[in-house]
Amino acid sequence: MIDRIAASKIEQLAATFKSVAVTGPRQSGKTTLAKSLFPEKAYLSLENPDVRRFALEDPRGFLSRYQSGAIFDEVQRAPELFSYLQEILDDSPEPGRFILTGSNNFLLQQNISQTLAGRVAILNLLPFSTEELYSEVSNVPDENQLIFKGLYPPIYEPGIPPEDWFPNYLRTYIDRDVRQIKNITDLIVFERFIRLLAGRNGQELNLTSLAVDTGVDTKTIQSWIGILESSFIIYLLRPHYKNFNKTLIKRPKVYFYDTGLVCSLLGISNVEQLPLHPLRGALFESLVVTELVKQRTNAGKPVNLYYWRDKTGHEVDIIIDNGLSLVPVEIKAGKTVNNEFFGNIAYWNKLSGATKGYIAYAGNQIEERSNGITVLNWFELLKRGV
CATH class of the missing domain: 3.40.50.300 (P-loop containing nucleotide triphosphate hydrolases)
Structure with missing residues (x-):
């Protein structure tokens, strides 16, 4: 165990x-x-x-x-x-x-x-965290394998293949849990809604767009979002409330708690499909965000995570609000550090007066920049417990 x-x-x-x-x-x-x-x-x-x-x-x-x-x-x-x-x-x-x-x-x-x-x-209690699975492992776990398999316990104990387990999990969830909360008559439409939402993982939640694509009204979509949130299928990352800029985006971003479920919903049938998949960046971001959420829920602490975006396109993936300090974190799926990684955090630090930040990426190089920004592997970020 x-x-x-x-x-x-x-x-x-x-x-x-x-x-x-x-x-x-x-x-x-x-x-x-x-x-x-x-x-x-x-x-x-x-x-x-x-x-x-x-x-x-x-x-x-x-x-x-x-x-x-x-x-x-x-x-x-x-x-x-x-x-x-x-x-x-x-x-x-x-x-x-x-x-x-x-x-x-x-x-x-x-x-x-x-x-x-x-x-x-x-x-x-959420599915396994990477810290629980890899506490005794010195090397960094392969993020593509993690994204594809997800972190639900039955995938690891007893070891059910994800391509077999997730479709059955989805069916059980819809047939049992969804009916408990609200007696949805057309479960086929609800399942289509979940699959459409999986394609928007890591994006702003746009109720109108989802309603049009699903074929129901926005009130129904809002109700269904509430069902998925209350049954721990999705997590809504709210925008940071402090008004450093008056033209802020105010909609939450939607993340599935488990990337393996998203892969199943998107029809990704093996890990070899991930490196070139157009949604790999969003899946990687989702992995890191939900791991940060697990660190807090496992400790019984409030989830003090937000994101920030203004209407000119500047965005910071995560703002950690520690009360007296705000820590920005950018999540990058690439393995090579480049100058484009730093722009949004530098812009946000200038607006907010913050003096440090982190870039969590898929590579292994660690850099401590003079502007207070630290570049490090995503798993190392989790181990530091920022």
């Missing part, structure tokens, strides 16, 4: 909060991690029809069986339990009594905010 960085944070939360909720996409390893961290607790999956029926029809009787606590998997499938859990948690000072997991963040967060606010700590 591959060690998960989030394990220590979950144990810390379970020692102080009465309950812990671990959310994340389907098949990200939530159940495996919860079982390994709390082996003494009974495990119940609310996906099981018999278990769910008992929980829904007799919640008091169901919970009375687990006085010492339990792991309730896919707990959003039985929302009626939350009110009864509140009563139990309020009557007991014991920390870490119940561990809740769910792959539907919208439904889980909705129920927690209504009944268990202040009693439950929430941590998002």
